[in-house]
Amino acid sequence: MEFIEAYNLTGLIIGICTFLIIGFFHPVVVKAEYYWGTGCWWIFLVLGIVGTVAALLVSNVLWSSLLGVFAFSSFWTIKEIFEQEERVRKGWFPANPKKIKKSS
Known part of the structure; x- marks a missing residue:
């Protein structure tokens, strides 16, 4: 952490990690809907709440920011x-041919 702070890299690291976190969630959305449908939305709600609480409890700006990005990416995943x-x-x-279809 001292190296990161000494060279003012915190913002760049937050930016890069934000990009990676958001990029990670795209295939997660596709796979989650494919295998479980929309019924798994609550998992992302729980992840978002846990990430939000963790971000509030962590005092380090870098880790708190990344936990916040993770939390709100989880909330966005619900949508x-x-x-x-x-x-x-x-x-x-x-569409997953093995997934049970909802009756409309």
Whole structure:
């Protein structure tokens, strides 16, 4: 941490890690909807709440920021899972043939 602070790299590291965290969640959305459908939204709610609490408890700016990014990326994933379901319905992404379909 001393090296990071000595060379003022905190902002760059937060930026790079934010990019990676958001990039990590894109395939997670696709896979989660494919295997579990929208019923797994609550997992991301729990992850978001845990990440928010952790961000509030951590005093280090770098780690607190990254936990906050993780938390709100988890919250955003809830919205994206429901949108992914619509993208699958439109045929933009493959549907899981083994997944039980909801009756409309």
